[in-house]
Amino acid sequence: MVRSMYSGVAGMKANQNRMDVIGNNISNANTYGFKSGRATFRDMYYQQFRGASAGTQTRGGINPSSIGYGAQLSGIDLMMDSSSMTSTGFALDACITGEGFFQVMDPDGNIYFTKAGMLDIDPATGALVDSNGNFVLGTSATEGKLNSSQPGQEKIFITVNSVQASTAKVEKQIAGKTLTVESSKETKEANVSFAFSKSSDMPDGQFVKAIMDSTSSVIQIQLNANETFGSLSDLNTMINEAITEAYGGPHPGGTFDFNVDPDPFKDADGNNITLKGSDIVDTAASEREGGGITMANGLDDLLKNFKFVDTGSYFSGEGVVSMTIEPGNTTGGATGDPADGFTVKVTVTPDGGGQAITYEGFISKERAENSRGGNTVLLENPDGDSNDTITMSYPNINILGELDATTGELTGVNPDLLTAIGAIPATGMGTAEASYPTKKLGWGKSTLTLEGGTEFHTQDVSNLTGIGIGADGTITGTSDAGLQILGRIDLATFGNSKGLAQAGNSYFTATANSGPVKLAIAGEQGTGAIRNSALEMSNVDLAQEFSDMIVTQRGFQASSRMITVSDTMLEELINLKR
Secondary structure: OHHHHHHHHHHHHHHHHHHHHHHHHHHOOOOOOOOOEEEEEEEOOEEEEEOOEOOOOOOOOEOOEEEEOOEEEEEEEEOOOOOOEEEOOOOOEEEEOOEOEEEEEOOOOOEEEEOOOEEEEOOOOOEEEEOOOOEEEEEEEEOOEEOOOOOOOEEOEOOOOOEOOEOOEEEEEEOOEEEEEEEOOOOHHHOOEEEEEEEOOOOOOOOEEEEEOOOOOEEEEEEEOOOEEOOHHHHHHHHHHHHHHHHOOOOOOOOEEEEEEOOOOEOOOOOEOOEEHHHHOOOOHHHOOOOOOOOOOOOHHHHOOOEEEEEOOOOOOOEEEEEEEEEOOOOOOOOOOHHHEEEEEEEEEEOOOOOOEEEEEEEEHHHHHHOOOOOEEEEEOOOOOOOOEEEEEOOOHHHHOEEOOOOOOEEOOOHHHHHHHOOOOOOOOOEEEEEEOOOOOOHHHOEEEOEOOEOOEOOOHHHOEEEEEOOOOEEEEEEOOEEEEEEEEEEEEOOOHHHOEEEEOOEEEOOOOOOOOEEEEOOOOOEOOEEEOEEEOOOOOHHHHHHHHHHHHHHHHHHHHHHHHHHHHHHHHHHOOO
16 A cells, blocks of 8 residues: 555656646747657556466466556657748748757857747847857858858858949940040049030030039030030040039039040041031931931932931941942842842941941832832841941832843833933942931930949948848848858757757757767758748647646546545554554
């Protein structure tokens, strides 16, 4: 009877310990990174009453007989299975989608391991810390580069690159020339835009006027369309003087250098030439005086309805223009049959000599016969940029006569036109030459925006925006110096993670049975990837815990009842004396 009382007491102790474990699990059901425990029992020692004996030919064998002394707590196992993740929206929250632990170090140098990834940056030191203020370990970065490609166990200090000084600059291709504009000072105020226009209403002697809007960073540059500019240097000086006058003093960005390559104030032989303001700030061919081409050799009556509509932004022609219309499809179709239509060629010979450029296009016979003068043909420079083009409108080709499908000869020409045409080639429609005021610079088509201007200045963590943690633990952030690498969070693994010891604050420590710590980059060597803006929830299963609570309660109740019954039996024994 005394033994049964001791067994009851042992059972009550064991179930009480199990209830303590269940209570701890339930209380941490909402603790990020918590790993639940599981209490297990084992029976205690036994008192043997009879030993076992083997059977003989005359008697059977006898089993041993012993009485136990109850149950005791065998151990508390850690349940290290991963739990679900919850999104937090905070960029420095992190969880591990698989095996591995974050590493942290307290002020005394003790290293702990945790699944709770509530991280932050200490504004005073720039150190990456957890919610307990302890250092997060991994690999640091210097000047935007990781100090090592191997996983580490060092404190991560977030250092932000200084912003190097630079001038504002822009480079753009306009009318076949490279226009570069750069500020003289290294400052953000040099990040401005220039919009060009021409004016015929400016007084004589005023070459350039600048207009500045206080609500925007756009500087309007107007050039006197009637004035003549002698050099790029003079143009630069006049533009900067106009900006200074409009600003009411020197511009914070300093002076602006407008450089054009090749120099538009030089001809093919390197001789100085002059440009009018209307040449520099020109927008489209259709805006030129006359709107078309004036023929020079008697073909005006025949070809006068071919008009220049526009040119591409890279049109590089300057000088004498010759125009040829030929029967036959040499560029636009697949058959090459002369009856398919007409090839239009415009050759531009630069002023003062140089290599001529021929622009070619094709007009189908069907379109030409139905034209009312509003159709256009695109002439392209086969050796140039896709923007180096001429657009022309053309008349109804039937006024020229008909083309013989076999010979390509022009027949049925209006007799009245023959007098005006003169010696027209038997198999062609004619050639015309004219001087054509081609676009010199075409600045009026472009707004130039200078970017990149900034002064040298140092930065700290307060300048960081867009901080994030990559799947491999790499921490990045954006500042005035651009996107940079700030460090890398490395993970720790163990051969037996269930052998870790719980240390409070969601921390674990290594033990003799956990195995030595192994460092790994997230996503490598069997570790899980890191996911930011999320945390790992507790792995406590409340349904299982409440079921275990009921079983534990009944076990405790049964053990206590055993003590009560044993006491009643002792009482009966004592009452025998009466």
